[in-house]
Amino acid sequence: MRYFLLLLSLSLFSLHVFAQELPVKPEPVFQPGEVLKYKLKYGFITAAEGTLKVLNTDLKFEDKPTYRLSVDGRTSGTFDVFYKIRDHYDSYIDRETLTPYFYQENIREGGYRRTDKARFNQKTRKVVSNRGTFTGPTNQTFDLVSAYYFSRSLDVSKMKVGDKFKLNYFLGDEISQLEIAFVGREVIKTNLGKIRCLKFSPSIQPGRIFRKDSKLYLWITDDGNRVPVKAQVEILVGAVTMEISSAEGLKYPLAKTN
Numbered sequence: 001m002r003y004f005l006l007l008l009s010l011s012l013f014s015l016h017v018f019a020q021e022l023p024v025k026p027e028p029v030f031q032p033g034e035v036l037k038y039k040l041k042y043g044f045i046t047a048a049e050g051t052l053k054v055l056n057t058d059l060k061f062e063d064k065p066t067y068r069l070s071v072d073g074r075t076s077g078t079f080d081v082f083y084k085i086r087d088h089y090d091s092y093i094d095r096e097t098l099t100p101y102f103y104q105e106n107i108r109e110g111g112y113r114r115t116d117k118a119r120f121n122q123k124t125r126k127v128v129s130n131r132g133t134f135t136g137p138t139n140q141t142f143d144l145v146s147a148y149y150f151s152r153s154l155d156v157s158k159m160k161v162g163d164k165f166k167l168n169y170f171l172g173d174e175i176s177q178l179e180i181a182f183v184g185r186e187v188i189k190t191n192l193g194k195i196r197c198l199k200f201s202p203s204i205q206p207g208r209i210f211r212k213d214s215k216l217y218l219w220i221t222d223d224g225n226r227v228p229v230k231a232q233v234e235i236l237v238g239a240v241t242m243e244i245s246s247a248e249g250l251k252y253p254l255a256k257t258n
Contacts, residue, residue, distance in 0.1 A: 028098060028153045029224055032056045032067065033249035036227065039076075041241045047079045054149070054249075059092060061101035066092045069145045085109045091145035097122075098153060100146035103170075118143060118170060131173040142169050152226040156198075187257055188219045190229045191245050196222040196255040197229060224252030 032054050040048040050073045057068040071089040074080070086108040093100050100120045107114040118129035120141060127134045127141055142150060147169050163182045168175060183199040197219040216233040220226055227250070231242040247254070 028149070029226055029251055030054050030149060030152060031249065031251045034251070035246075035248040036244065037246045039243050039245050041243065043239075045078070046076055047240075048073060048075050048085065049245075050074075052145075052148075057092070061092065061094075064101075065095050066101060067095055068092055069149055071145055083110050089145050091143050093146045093149065098146070098150040099140055100143055103143035103145065116172070120170075127170050127175070129170075129173075134170065134173075134175055136170070136175055137168055137177075141175065144169055144171060156226075159198075183217070185222060186219065188230055190243065192229070192247060192254060193256045194258065195229055196257055198222050221255050223255035225250050225254065227254075 034052075034054040036052045038050045038052075039046050040050065050071065053070040055068040055070055057066055059066055059068070069091040073085065073087040073089075075083060075085040088106045090102075090104045091100050092102045099122050102120070103118045105114075105116050107116075116130060118127055120127055120143075122139050122141070125136045125139050125141060127136060140150075159182045161182060161184050164179055168177050170176075180200050180202040183201050186197055186199050187194055188197045198221075200218045200220070202216050202218065217231070218228060219230040220228050227244070227247060228242075229244040233240055
């Protein structure tokens with residue numbers, strides 16, 4: 001299920017382009033009450049479902065108000081019978097800077113159980129988790145959930161085809177980096193209708209599920225919301241596709257077209 005969340009988070013842009021920070025929009029593109037739902041398909045079979053929510057909370061860190069970002073992932077159909085997954089992730093972010101203070105994941109996969117927690121100190125670039133203490137390359141280090149929402153609020157209006165970005169994120173027991181290339185613009189048919197999208201291709205590290213020549217493509221709405229509507233990646237056998245199934249509480253109209 002972590003790959004489900006990673007697919008969502010890969011639809012982000014990095015904090016730096018050629019060592020220069022991308023400008024952030026004056027206000028976040030999301031708002032409390034936003035609920036996004038996705039389906040993860042293996043071929044024509046729906047293997048998992050994911051729900052992302054933006055919630056108000058009274059919890060403060062360093063006397064600063066926060067948003068609570070909540071993600072739930074679960075297997076469905078036949079996959080749920082043979083290997084049940086119920087994963088939950090929470091990230092608390094500053095309402096102004098959108099950087100995280102605290103992250104927690106509760107993993108329930110088959111008979112496996114695990115809870116990981118991480119505390120972020122942006123001034124010292126430190127991430128302190130139950131797996132150790134880690135130092136980020138900048139004073140803006142993110143977990144997968146907060147990275148997803150922060151990056152949606154970046155101003156990417158001046159991107160050109162071929163531009164590449166680097167993304168740094170904390171996952172498990174390390175801070176990793178990916179390179180993402182802007183491919184162009186396409187119209188994608190979704191459950192929400194035909195939508196104008198920006199298309200990206202992040203780099204992939206070959207491993208347990210990815211082939212050496214695997215390609216990952218992501219489509220993000222070309223509007224004020226910057227919502228990922230589709231992701232497709234080749235794996236060792238076949239391909240996995242993530243598709244949006246519903247969107248509620250969006251701040252701006254979707255870039256629909258006929």
